[in-house]
Amino acid sequence: MGGQLSQDSFNDPSNNNQGSINQQGETNEPDIIVEQFILNQNKEQMKVPQHNSQIKVGQQTTSQINLNNQSKISLINDLKQEKQQIVNQEVKQPKESLIASQIKKNEQQNQQNILSNNQSTIFLKRNPIKITDKDFQIENHFPEWVKKMINEHGYYQCPEKINQENSIEAILKYEDGSYYKGQIQGYDRHGYGIYLQESELFEGYFEKNIRNGWGRELQQDILKQGIWKGDLIINNLEIRKQDEYYQGQSQQGLPHGKGKLETKDYDYEGYFQKGLKNGRGYLKYKDNEDIYDGQFKDDKMEGYGKYYFSNKVVYEGNFKEGQITGKGEMKYPNNKFYRGDFLNGKMHGQGILFNSQDDQHDGQFKDGLKHGYGKTTINGMPITGLWENGDLKEDDADEY
Template identity: 30%
Template sequence: MEWNVRKTLYFLTWMLVFPFILQAACIEGDCRNGKGTFIGEDGRRYEGQFMGGFLSGDGKLVLNDGSIYTGQFMQGKYHGTGELVSPDGRRYSGQFRDGVIDGIGTLTRSDGFRYEGEFALGRFNGHGVMVYPDGRRYAGEFRNNVIEGQGRLDYKDGSSFTGRFVDGKPAGRGVRLYADGSRYEGDYADGKRQGQGILGLPDGARYEGAFVDDLFDGQGTITFPDGRCYTGLFSMGKISGQGRMVWPTGYVYTGDFVAGMMEGHGVMEYPDKSRYEGEWQQGARNGQGVMYYAGGSQYKGEFVNGEPQGQGTLVNAEGEKITGQFAGGKPVSAPVPEEGAKSKQETKDTIASGEKKPSAAAVAVVQEQKKEQEAAPLGKAAREDGLVSADGFLFSDSSRQEKFTGKTRYTLPDGSVYEGEVKAGIIEGKGTQVFPDGRKYRGEFANGQRNGQGEYSYPDGSKYTGQFRDGLFDGKGVYAFPDGSAYEGEFARGMFNGMGKLQYKDGRKYLGSFRGDLPDGFGSLQLPDGSVYEGGFKAGRRNGTGRLTSPDGHVQEGEFLDDQLVEMK
């Protein structure tokens, strides 16, 4: 989702890092302290204001590749408000800081891509709105050029997702509205429905329970449009395992299901108070069972397609017992009463209950479910070294009786490759995970996730070394940016949170409290010229009571608002 975004930002950042310290070639005006025109040896042309021999103030710079910057400069760098246009149609309009896109701005491309929001160090970071050429629109939080945090993604077909994102995909709690009127609210992982959730379908069906890989899987409850309600186990989107189905007409079945059908052992209670307990196949009574009839009779024996057939024993309400072969629900020719029976008489209480029973087809669950369009193709993980992957575990044998423990190389459903330790069928211990886009994690795992000490690197050179919890940066660690900036301190849920130290590439140093990736609380900021500010910060800017000490020792103390001293003490 974010590949083109990364490419665009890298290009712009590369263009902005050049300082423009003048050497010579002033062709018009005052290129020292005033207004003038300057042409560099590489062909770049600048028209605008100068101060101390640097580009400072308002001006226009045309680079030799055709790129044009119009806006504010400070000491030879883009700084303040400006607009940068590249020959291929990319255009950025907004704030710059120390030669880098930083602050509020808008980035557009000729293909229709548009981002409007916050930038930090040349990257999407903070709140923003992104419109894609294919019609998708995202509004929410970004971190380090990736959709990360709370937000809403709208699709061209009218569907949407609102909730939390991790690595550009839905993760955590969220709400998905589909174009056909379906609605899902619940847990997500790696862009798929995973965990607990509620799915409402346009025909009125409603499922509440566990999901795995977008499908009903685990314990749940589904209510059908015709009034049926099932509570129990599901597997791969179908009713499978132990459960209880209730029909609005009064039937109640409790027992085993396979692929949406009554199969195995179960108990059916009928509206007329009769009751069957025994074996089922393909949604009908098949095998050994006992039928208790409303009139007081009881049959125990074999059933075929719902009727007594084969060897069995019938005891009527008067206590008479008949043992022998049955066919079509009745005894086969002249059965002999067992010793102790009162007399032989025609059995009026027919063996077959005679009631209309729920059909096998009525039990089946919808076989297919909608998949997330943006999700990776579903399926079992690749099998290597003779191992079998199923239900979230690695097994040593095809019968899935023995969960694997040891070391292996294992391709996960998202395409990443894990190499390392596995315990009781789950990734646990030390290992390495390499993602298709070049990201790499090396360190400790627990419960199938990154937990403990580890190192996470990105293709652009960014790297985090430290503690992880539930797959996110959490605890103490160090995050190194590709431009040389670095943060060392506390993390929470993947963000700078707590006490830490941030060293900027231009020499600035901040030591203090962080919140949501930005300085927030009390801290100390040391500037390259030797100035030091100590005091309050909010959302990365000086806010509240503080003291600014200049290199010459001069002290200004008072109230700051958005980096400006507004009230002296």
């Protein structure tokens, strides 16, 4: 079900194909008005929108089964006492990743760094001095957290060959206790080098003290690497944070464009905008293997999509703010389905609850129950009337 998104499917992240509802017959049964339609297991609550449309009451056809008046009255009395159980399915919501929250904070900090870095007197870190000790090893000054990160992720392997032509290398020490080892121009970090500060280690390219080109930044429990410009990663972003990993396109140091995000809870492949899931995406949960394939807006399922529940129930239709809301179809095993309006994961509005040609209800629903005008067909016999919270309150007397 679902499967990975093809390259073509990502060509237009804003594309919201609201095609016809797939008629595949997969998954669990709804609680329909007939006892045999009751689910064998308790469902968790699922969410989806309100629609106040009404149906036109249908008329009995000559092909329906003839019952005597007493049998029909008895059936109507049973319907008046009926309480339909609510069919609930819970749509899981992807949590905001630690990576997303962290890189937002880093973006703010980097913007502040850029302002300070552009001020030459501040950026020179108050008169750096050159270390002439040939036995000096910057690695001996790595704090324990840096050693731990390098042990976990290895040393940085720059994707491009380091330019050594016409380069001058030196070791600089700053008054704040930070160190730089690498290529310089005057007293500026210029070229390839390693810059060690109290809270971070950067290895990569500089241009007049500002990170520019390939490089990797290590902070405690977080790794960022890619192509830098103006102290922000502009392309080939990779970021690791505890059990999370992002790889893909970026803008202003944030996931932006096509990318992959892995967390301890789910795997996501699709489009991002300013660090949030936006556009077409494919998300799979790790604990219960639920799958969502469709549109996102600001990290929430919104627009047209398809949700595959682990219990084999499949929903296809509209989502709003992460909830099943709008028009759609919930499909169960043996071609049983509900097709119509949803609000917060429940049947709400106009719809058809279908068990078979001889067992179905066509009418209005509210909070998962028959509510309003509708026509129920049981064993081929139609009953038209007014329902209230799942009970038949007023039937069409002309029917018997």
